[in-house]
Amino acid sequence: MAQSLVRLCAKEVVSDHSSSPSWLRWVPRELYRALLEAAFACRRPLAVGELVQRWPERTLRVGGRRKPGQAAPNRLCIQALLLAIVKGLSDQSALQVLDICGLQGDEGGVGDPMGGWSLTVALCTMVVQARAGAQRTQRIEGDRERKRFSALESERDLKRERGQRKGGKELHGDREKTVPPGPASEEEQIKGIRRRMEMERKRVNAETGLGGSKREIEEKEANCDALVHVRADLFVNARSWERVRVALGTSGPLKLQCRYLRVEEISVASIRTLLNLLPCRGLLGIDVRYSSLGVAGLAELLPLLSAFPELNSLRLHYCNLDIRRDHLGQEEVLRDLSQGLAQLKELRRLSLTALRLPGQLRLLLSLPQPLEIMELPYLSLSPADLAYLSCSHHASTLQQLDISENRLDKDTLPSIRRLLSQASSSLQHLSLSGCGLTDALLGHLLPSLGGCWALKSLAFALNPLSMAGLLDLVRTAARMPSLRHLLYPNPLEDYQPGLPDLPSSAQLLDWPLNEATDVNMTSSQLNRVLIESGCSELFLTCDLLNYDKDLLE
Structure with missing residues (x-):
């Protein structure tokens, strides 16, 4: 109750910007x-600033995982935040x-949020502007x-000249009485001022223990110069690459750091x-997307990734890794990749995603440590791949598994059942x-699927199920204690006539639904099954476009 009262009072206070200087x-x-x-x-961007x-x-942490239904921060508020950071540098x-x-939202979303690309460009501009301000x-x-x-030098020269004139007038016989020069502290003061920055840098180096590789030394020196470290997720493509490169290579009062790096349509170099x-x-x-890496390009990048000791996620989507064609030296490159x-x-x-590496899963997953999240859609997995996966050391630790758009049949079904059995206590x-x-x-498959008692979300869209099969799926899902979201396919009865006997997922996606059939009737029938099963916490949806498992936590 007290926390809610604080929120209400805070909203009332920030609503009146004109009174902010007084309180x-x-x-x-x-x-x-x-x-x-x-x-x-x-x-209220002015209040934010x-x-x-x-x-x-x-x-200061702003962003992170948002609650369901919570909108991303407004673009003007984010711009005010960044501008205030630069202004605050001169205010100590x-x-x-x-x-x-995690501050970025979806471009064009409700409330005019700032997308990942726009936020990255704004951050890089802020870093460069802060550097220019520091130089001024x-x-x-x-x-x-x-x-x-x-x-100081003029004053010293003037005192010296006066002393020389006074000394010349005070001659006594052959003996000259000279006036001693000005105090030595003036020269020492000038030298001290000239060498102050150099001595300070040496002191900082001694205290921080600069050493190691050239890259580590450069990073430590940059960190010593930085007043504020800015940690963010960066989204880079061909249009923003040069600006990001300049910002990352800039040393100044703001130091840009990256948690997750997403790149699109840029070269290996x-x-x-x-x-x-x-x-x-x-x-x-x-996260590398839509970049024509090739197997050789990826093998070239992987040694660079090993320099990042905390790296725990690698995502490659549509990167043109295809080994089905006959290339000389392909096996050697694959070994380098592994x-x-x-x-x-x-x-x-x-x-x-869509790397077209059939029969190579054993080579790719020969990792010393087990994986927790594995996404292998559109990978043309072979029966040998699925058999290996079901017996690998990854199976018992998997928390997320995506093998969408890999054709399953009666030959691969035993491997899938074995895999689900191994992952039954961890798979979410x-x-x-x-x-x-x-x-x-x-x-x-349903008996093995029902044994996954930790499962929270299940995506089953674009599978050729009849209404009877769909009802069996929902009844099984209703008995799963942890399941909260089920993405189900439209039953075959809801489509217009003309579908082949075993339609592909592409055909199911493009084929029009029967206008005479009320889709809401299907939803009502499935929800009735949930009510009869006493399951009220399971959310059913057939909306493939708006289903995102990353937002289900």
């Missing part, structure tokens, strides 16, 4: 978080770490120092450049969409 200086630091959340929720610019703590703010991982400040301070040097610029610490995952994957000691998530998310599962195959 903001008296706000206790414990209330800054509630006020900032209220400013984001009420879309003032609160961030005066942030009283060393760390307490802020040292800004964590905005240094130039101003340098001019002041030069004027001070000039004044460009990806290599980005990886060489990223700090070794902090990178948890890399060895490169094995060097990623912390890897727990591996996603390979399973996707079998578009696998060609008919009523008969489903009947053999």
